[in-house]
Amino acid sequence: MVGIKTADELNKKFLREGMWPTIFCNGCGHGVVLEYTFWALEELGLDMDKVIFSSGIGCSSRLPGYINADGLHTTHGRAIAFATGIKAADPDFHVIVFTGDGDCAGIGGNHFIHAARRNIDMTVIMINNFIYGMTGGQLAPTAPLGSIATTAPYGNIEHPFDICNLACALGANYVARWGVSHPYQPIKSIKEGIQKKGFSLLEFLAPCPTAYGRRNKLGDIKKHWAWYDNNTILKEDLEKIMKYGTEQEKEQVKEKIPLGVFQDIQKPGFFEAYEKLVDRLKEKESKPKGAKK
């Protein structure tokens, strides 16, 4: 770790203190993701003048407003499109997108798909709370079957989006999913995601006690947070149990949400490929016309 050792020093460096405390409800998981991102940035020792944030609309999309760095708070679902623009204007920037499940997988779904497919160099931190939190709890495309929402009062009958699976299929360079209650793996993973050239997706499963937990009778904040521990499993453990476990063990873990790093590859990112293209054309241009190779 570099200079900073305590949370107090960390806050002084990264937090726009005038904006604190957050607008988030008591027990909301969004603040934790922000803190993990701070630690990751600190451990990487990046120049914060070279890091820029982008977000759409939603509770999760408020996060850049709390960071002592440049950021764009854009329109609903368009954070990734704006981030692409930043990167195109100056590829030296590290672009980090904070987005929600509604923002990224719902209204912004197509931006997400194409940014991942084009492998555009950015780090997307999608906070999945299974719901449209800010607008009072409409059904999100990530909500598990049976979830209760204002627009699904009798339970969700739509199959949820597995956004990590989608990103893997699109060939994103780095794809991981984590919860908020265990700090170390996510911090390391955010670091890896930011360092990675090309598209990285980090999905965080975060509790939303107000719009999701309450409506789905997940209990008080403590019980709601525990739901995430009891309903997730490390990807490696899941694979082992599915291979060597007894039928009963398999039955127990079948419905759990896997956590971990799902993809970590090194395809050239869009801007690397673009740079090469420009170089190739320049070289061609500089050769006298009609000259033989």
Add this chain to the structure above:
Amino acid sequence: MIEVREDWCKGCNICIDRCPVDALEESDILNRRGIRPPKLKEKNDCNFCRLCELICPDLAITVFPDEKEKKPVKKTLLTPVGGKTK
């Protein structure tokens, strides 16, 4: 030592619930939201693992490791990701 920014705490009590050695409790102070921020218990086994600091959603806690007082590091109840909690 543990420092709590009292006016930042929203009282979710996640820190108290998740402390691996059950070292925290609600204090007697009421902050301006009318909630009681956490404090270390009179007698506690805090080993400065910093979990409470890292998972506080409102960044209200700072843990300062006590250099002088070397406590034996107890086996913590930290569960790996996906482990069962109560």
